[in-house]
Amino acid sequence: MTASQLLVRPLAPSEVLHFRFGLYVGYATRVRGTLDSAALVQAFAILRQVYPILSARLVLDDTSQPSIEAAPELPAMIDEVAGCIDDPLFGLPDLDDHAAAIHTVRGSDDTATVTLLTHHAIADGHHSLYLLAELWSLYTACVGDVRIAPQRHDYPHSLEYLLDERGIGMGSLALPGDEMFGALADVKTSPGSSEGSRIRLSANETAALRATGRGAGTTINGLVSAALLAGIAQSRGVDIETLNYTYVVDLRARLTPRVGYPEGTNVLSMAHFVADPRAGDDLLALARAITGRLREEIATGAIFAGSSAFMPTLDQPDAATVGQPDAATLEALLSTVVMSTNWGVIPPLSAPADLVIEDFYPIVPSSPIASIVPHVITTYAGQLTIDTTAQPSEESRLLAEHLHALARLAQ
Structure with missing residues (x-):
């Protein structure tokens, strides 16, 4: 390594899975x-200075x-x-292990x-x-020729470090070994x-x-x-x-x-839920059961023990009989x-007067783990959106039908 390329720290187990794929x-x-392309370049340069993790690379060290x-x-x-904006990844070059x-x-x-x-x-x-919102704020300032003196942030810590700092044990991590990575590599994925x-x-x-969620004692996440x-x-x-339902829980506020x-x-962390038989007959009761299970896991601390278990099916009780x-x-x-x-809720995104940010949408990665097709839930400009890389299907039609029916309950 050169003087300008120094090891910051090894990746923690909660980060390694993403590196491997x-x-x-x-x-x-x-x-x-x-x-303004020049202003965008300038804004990203400032963002990289403020958040040095964005200037980093992910590599294998000497060991x-x-x-x-x-x-x-x-x-x-x-x-x-130049290309069709319906494909935001059109012409994307090899990212070469850049962090951003x-x-x-x-x-x-x-x-x-x-x-x-x-x-x-x-x-x-x-x-x-958060970084996206910062990028657009910096872009707006650069276009307006506003002087910027942002404060530099430290490198982010791993989940393991943050929990240990607070005296919270997270148990053993359900990360796959080399044989499991090999099996995952053979699983068919979507581009x-x-x-x-x-x-x-x-x-x-x-x-x-x-409003339906408030009246039923649940949340939008529970209803969706x-x-x-x-x-x-x-x-x-x-x-x-x-069905084994698995969803991501942000632990920051907890x-x-x-x-x-x-x-x-x-x-x-990853929350897991399995419905009772015939639960689909009453969506409000099902939503309450999902949010109730999460509240119970938060109250008992079980949600922290499940941190980083990104292989949900392998964490089930009968998985021990499966082996590799x-x-x-x-x-x-x-x-x-x-x-x-x-x-x-997507944070407000700044823009100068001559530019309008019309929409936001996520792009989920292509990888073996994407065999579990994720549904990304966001709210932008007050509008709830569910995106998935699965092709349009009967599943999507029925999901939309159920959501509209739930919304009508408040009317």
Whole structure:
């Protein structure tokens, strides 16, 4: 290593899985108007100075341990191509283990997509959304020639460090060994892109769904989860209790002291839920059961013991009899899993007067773990949206149908 390329720290177990699969997640913004490429380059350069993790590379150290390497002299990964903005990854170059990148696709008119890509080993969804908001604030300041003197942040800590600092034990990690990685590599996956299905409620419908949740003693996440499980069970013609529901829980607000978004890499746990038979007959009761189970896990601290268990099906009680399954067995196990991640409300995104940020949408990674097709739940401009890389199907139609029906309950 040169003087400018120094080891920051080895990756913790909660980060290693993302490194092994090379997982990047994209945060795409569709814009209309005047997009100043030079100002975007300047804004990203400042962002990298403020958050040095964005200037890092993920490498194997001298002992073959996945690690974060500081490389401030490494050129920023920022590029621009002309193409169809419906594909924000059009012309995306090899990211070469950079921690972060900016990719812009310009349309034939005054539209473009600007995508922030972050390696999942160094930032989760909430962390990256915070960075996205910072990027657009810096861009707006650069366009307006406003002087900026932001404060530099430290490198983010791992979940293990943050829990240990607070005296919380997280138990043994359910991470696969080398044989399991090999089996996962043989599992069929979908190509990584923004294609798939999207369900979006209007702002009024979203407000109505929130009111339904309040009246029923549950949350929007509980209602979406119930509708998702019911729709998938109906579409596949299976009993709802055969599905293993797994969803990501952000632990930041559940820790004392609270963890700021850029202070941790993947401050997450995985909650698991299996419905009672015939639970799909009453979506409100199912939603209450899902949120009730989560509240119980938070109250008992079980949610922390489940931290970093990113292999949900292998964490089931009967998984011990499976051993190290081959690709076919593993694919069968994964086929019972329904997974979601709720990024919550997308923070306000600044823009100068001559540019409008019209929309936001996630781009989930292509990897063996994506055999469990994730459903990404967001709310942008007051509108609830569920995106998935699964192709449009009966599952999506039924999910939308259930959500609209739940929203009407508040009217």
